[in-house]
Amino acid sequence: MTDDHAKPWETTRRGLLLLVSSPAGAGKTSLSRRLVADHGDMTLSISATTRDPRPGEEEAREYFFVNRSRFEAMIAEGHFLEWAEVNGNLYGTPKAPVMAALEKGQDVLFDIDWQGAKQIAEAAPDDSVRVFILPPSWEDLSRRLHARAQDSEAVIHQRLDLGRDEIAHWGAYDYVIVNKNFDRAYADLIHIYRAERLKPGRNIWLPGFVEGLLSEG
Template structure:
């Protein structure tokens, strides 16, 4: 059977998922970008965090967050059940390890709307799977205007978000890619290009060695001609 037979396309079915970790200061557009990317790609799922903060109006369990009591969250910490966690404004936030690792093994990709500290922790635990993308605003004034236009937070909370945003931006060099969100459509296209390119890396496609071996079998046939270049031993691709 030919490796490109319509009934045998391993590149469509057998691969390891990736983690797309997207960070930005509040108001720079990462939530809109990540949610749109998920809506446009069936293979991409949104990581759901656990938190001890109470649900806001309209929020649902296991859709926006897994809502936990402080005791439940701390028991999960003690059991090593988080890829990352932190305390923000007096509440715990964290990423449960189990669903993420199950998704990777199933070949699904997981996108994170996450701060720099969480992205760092996840990347340290799963370095071969993580891709970090930082979203910058075109100007600080634009970010302030976006936050004020939301009219969702008190003046005190907004000042906290701006303070955290200034700290967040200082960590941009820890990321693999940086996008300036001056125009949403352009920024979204850039994020999509990054995602699709990362899916093509050899280390995330364990079907490649066998597939290439099949191509070479076809290319050489039953006998390799005299003077043909030596065939390399089939090896699992190395993630870079």
């Protein structure tokens, strides 16, 4: 039998791209950051953006903050796996670190809007898993945005309008979670993630392992 200490399933699997989207305030960022914190073999993709940092945000933790001219140069040089303009600001995912993580068997989580999720899923269809987070009600979504106290009333209304457009694309996702209770929503997200890790196509050690089992029989 194969030596359990070798654990080929931990060293030769291919990573996956977990794309998590929601309207602003529905909870995708809190769910995503907890999932990354609880799983050492998952990393959070850090995007570049032209928007200004919000209170408490840090360079290379929430985003890489760059000016528009630098961002446009990165687009021209092909450095992004995806990019989009949202609410007057540019957002994009650097390509090189994501592809390197996949090859090493590391999973990458994206806290991302529907446009970015669509581009990544089209660029890497076999590696991508899309999860959409819905609020339990529109009233709850509005309450959460006001409770954050980070934006003006005008910006909140703008985010709610953008949220309607975001929600309209829920049907393109592989899974949908209604975040009425955070712990329940998080448990659902963990179940999705763990099930996707078990798919044969992501476990490149399986053919050799099965061949070895059959040769011993």
